[in-house]
Amino acid sequence: MKVKQISVFLENKSGRLAQVTKILGDNRINIRALAIADTADYGILRLIVNDPAKAVAVLRAEGLTVRETEVIAVEVPDQPGGLAAVLQELDAKGINIEYMYAFVGKTAANAIVIFRVEETDRAVALLENSRVKLLPESELYHY
Amino acid sequence: MWSPEYEGMAAERRRELQFKRLKATVERVYNRVAFYRKKMEQAGITPADLRSLDDLKYLPFTTKEDLRLNYPFGLFAAELDEVVRIHASSGTTGKMTVVGYTKNDLGVWSEVMARSITSAGGGRHDRIQIAYGYGLFTGGLGAHYGAELVGAMVVPTSGGNTKRQLQVMRDFGVTILACTPSYALYMAETAREEGLDLHALPLRVGIFGAEPWSEQMRQRIEAELGIKAYDIYGLSEIIGPGVAIECAEQNGLHIMEDHFLPEVIDPATGRPLADGEKGELVFTTLTKEAFPLIRYRTRDLSILYAEACACGRTTKRMHRILGRTDDMLIIRGVNVFPSQIESVLLENGDATPHYQLVVDRKGNLDDLEVRVEVSEEMFASEIRKLEALEANIKRKIESALGINVRVKLVEPKSIPRSEGKAVRVVDRRNLYNG
Structure with missing residues (x-):
């Protein structure tokens, strides 16, 4: 139940983000979630889209450095303590988080949290039969 | 003049001496170095053909x-047993350029450096602070032995630790400073910050070299340090510092012609050019034993002048360096070739390294930024990994070049390419103007 995130390398220059999102829009790719990590010189744009393979292809065609990154998507009850419970579970199983970001889906009853963890396959195996609900690709991309 | 007999020698007598020494040098390399013998055989020439x-x-x-x-x-x-010193400078790729000296070679080197210091107005009453690096680089030790021969008080501070350099300069009553011109300006700036008035010190002369500089920069140095600044030229292949230096006229650098025979050639065709024409400097050593060089192409652009100089020296003078025929950069006195950086990136697993060197002068010190395009193989979605990649490239480049650099990861295709070829070097220092 790994899912795919698109990671894009961007220099800190004005208009870069607008350019990337326009490429995606022109190719009818819908952005489901996004997060940016940045340093003084560059940033990494992390995207969940409805069609990762196509997104990679069109961004690469425009000369961007882009990569598919394996992440896991967790459905979290949109209520106080929802995320804390999930994080406790991950910690208890010894799963180290590289980074994470969250978004709220269309139903608004639950939030989706994207985790990049150190060992994705191991994390998926550990979480498969736990209280943590992993979202499959089919659901995530159209959530 | 330190050696009036040689520095003021009549031109015709000097040519006789040069020819005698040239013949001896050519015979030496023909008989002792397989490389030269083979090259001369291929050219169909023997030492006897030199008339x-x-x-x-x-x-x-x-x-x-x-x-x-x-x-x-x-x-x-x-024989390697006769070699008493080794120096080395950067090569174009991983390998250094290695040179050796016999006892006699060190004697010649001290002699030409003593002449240089004398030409810059120095003498036995002076106190010379040598802030060129000591080590494989020829700057420090070369200037050192010349200054000792002159009989000056040598203060061998080597490079770095600017505040201590200034303290030494003030407390020891230094009168002559020898370092790179950019470091001289950096010292002036640090002195200002420290509230030290260089004009109030006995410092009166600077002997600056190991990197190109302009006339405007000389004027700035002279004004800021309150000294007269002399341009000295040399390269480790020929001997190190002391191949040529300015006299009080500051109108070209007198070449130590009885030891180093200069030519200027058209870099494209190799054809020798007349005095007064701009081209690539070529030197033949006339007295060296361990590492003689025949017609060594320096890649430095200059002009030779044969006209008499008011100082009384009769040697040819060379114009301050006007540029390079290759892409070598001199950063804080250290030779840097873009190909060295390319090798590092290739070793790092970057199959098609696209990089650019941006050189600038920040606060009077050379600053080298290495821009590296991030390929998909190098890229990761974690900042931590990209920072580690950056640090790794930086460490490897610094270890290959021996100087500090800044590494900046940039997007692919962001380094401008002209006719498909990347522009490898952007030098904003404006070194050769004026």
Whole structure:
């Protein structure tokens, strides 16, 4: 139940983000979630889209450095303590988080949290039969 | 003059001396160095064919590539037991350019450096602070032995630790400073910050070299340090500092012609050019034993002048360096070739490294930024990994070059390419103007 995130390398220059999102829009790719990590010189744009393979292809065609990154998507009850419970579970199983970001889906009853963890396959195996609900690709991309 | 007999020698007598020494040098390398013998045989020439100084032009050139191919001691023309010193400078790729000296060679070097210090107005009453690096680099030790021969008080501070340099300069009553011109300006700036008035010190002369500088920069240095600034030229292949230096006229650098025979050639065709014409400087050493060089192409652009100089020296003068025929950069006195950085990136697993060197002068110090395009193989979605990649590239480049650099990861295709070829170097220092 790994899912795919698109990671894009961007220099800190004005208009870069607008350019990337326009490429995606022109190719009818819908952005489901996004997060940016940045340093003084560059940033990494992390995207969940409805069609990762196509997104990679069109961004690469425009000369961007882009990569598919394996992440896991967790459905979290949109209520106080929802995320804390999930994080406790991950910690208890010894799963180290590289980074994470969250978004709220269309139903608004639950939030989706994207985790990049150190060992994705191991994390998926550990979480498969736990209280943590992993979202499959089919659901995530159209959530 | 330190050696009036040689520095003020009548031109015709000097040519006789040069020819005698040239013949001896050519015989030496022909008999002792397989590389030279082979090259001369290929050119169909033997030492006996040299009948006058004008026949120099029939001898084959020697290039930096030849030095690389004969790394480390292949071009030495003395028994290694006779070699008492080694120096080295950056090569175009991983290998350094290695040079050796016999006792006599060190004597010649001290002699030409003593002449240089004298030409800059220095003498035994002076206190010379040598802030060139000591080590494999020829700057520090070269200036050091010359200054000792002159009988000056040598203050061998080597490079770095600017505040201590200034303290030494003030407390020891230094009168002559020897370092790179950019470091001189950096010292002036640090002195200002420290509230030290350099004009109030006994410092009166600067002997600056190991990197190109402009006339405007000289004026700035002279004003800021309250000294007279002299341009000294040298390269480790020929001997190190002391190949040529300005006199009080500051109108070209007098070449130590009885030891180093200069030519200027058209870099494209190799054809010798007349005095007054701009081209690539070529030197033949006339007295060296361990590492003689025949028609060594320096890649430095200059002009030779044969007119008499008011100082009384009769030697030819060379114009301050006007540029390079290759892409070598001199950063804080250290030779840097873009190809060295390319090698590092290739070693790092970057299959098609796209990079650019941006050189600037920040606060009077050279600053080298290495921009590296991030390929998909290098890229990761974690900042931590990209920072580690950056740090790794930085460490490897610094270890290959021996100087600090800043590494900046940039997007692919962001480094401008002209006709498909990347522009490897952007030098904003404006070194050769004026």
